[in-house]
Amino acid sequence: MLNVGKIEEGYVLDHIKAGKSFALYEHLQLAKLDYPVAIIKNAKSNKMGKKDILKIECDLDSIDLDVLAIIAPNITVNTIKDGEIVEKKELTLPRQIRNVIRCHNPRCITSIEQELPHVFVLADEEKKIYRCKYCEEKYSESSR
């Protein structure tokens, strides 16, 4: 088993579907930040068989993790302080997300207008429904 050392302060994103950690790395725009990050792929998991893990050594609340509530709602987000898990972070659905998910409605203006951001707005918090800001098409798992 591969061993990656403990982090002092930051987040451990656990139970990521195997192979999906790079996508989360990109969505969180970690490449643009100067924090140490460990990406662990295909780790053994009793629950999932295989899983990915992301460890991010960073100041707490310096990264907006809420986007994970949409793209990876089933992962576990552990908040680490002084080397210990202090909280399993509850993610709140962001009101609006920009360029994270794409509108796949072929009739939508985003399909032809150059450089138009793909913006989705939280339409129903309870049912976790996001709609494209422009055409109001519902975002669904299958269109991901």
Place this chain on the structure above:
Amino acid sequence: MRHLMSPLDFTTEELDRLFDLANDIEKHPAKYAHACDGKILATCFYEPSTRTRLSFESAMTRLGGRVIGFSDAASSSAAKGESVSDTIRIISCYADICAMRHFKEGAPMVAAEKSGIPVINAGDGGHQHPTQTLTDLLTIRTMKGRLSGFTVGLCGDLKFGRTVHSLINALVRYDDIHFIFISPEELRVPDYITDMLKTRGIPYEEVIRLEDVMPRLDLLYMTRVQKERFFNEEDYVRLKDFYILDRYKMTLAREDMLVLHPLPRVNEISVEVDSDPRAAYFKQAQYGVYVRMALILTLLEITV
């Protein structure tokens, strides 16, 4: 600066003010004949729609303003590949207000984000057509004196008809509305509409035959059932007469029921119904001009 993208952009109080203004324009047209002197409306129609475009042009002309524009994408810069964002930036230099119809859903919103002038959505694909809904509401309010307390029958293609969806969304903001959806199985209202009605506790029924519910209706909103929407010819032949409004079906209706239709009508309303005093669909076209006049004045913040 305000735009109109959806009929829900205006509160019901704002709609009341808009409709009061439209009614005043109807009564005193001369008072408004020069309200927009020196102003220019750009009609940017990326797909043809004669009635809506002429209605906007008539509205601006009756206010004393002038109109520039194009009536299909082939004669616009879109044919050269210009984006909506760039086009509206240019149009903002030429005109004071813009009415945009586009085949892509959300295009007028993109325009509104980049525009220096008010933008009116004049129809975007199958998405929204707010000035049609404002026309429908003004017609109902003027002819019935209110927008609440109705049993509203919506008949025909309730699945794909955007005017139907918009009207339902607009009417749910008023009290005591009961919907009766009259359509073949294939063309029932989408689930997101019935889900919304359930959540808000608004009563609705879904029926197949228009005849059965005629006596209960205060308003009947007709739409066309297109042959190509059916899975097979047999079903179409079997069902099409259910959705044709004729003199016989009108005998079942209340004396004060109103028949509305977004037009164009093909054969879903027999011409023999046109002379019935309850047929309001041609008056609707007239109210379409008044409501667009009121909208132009409101968005340009011109008071008379």
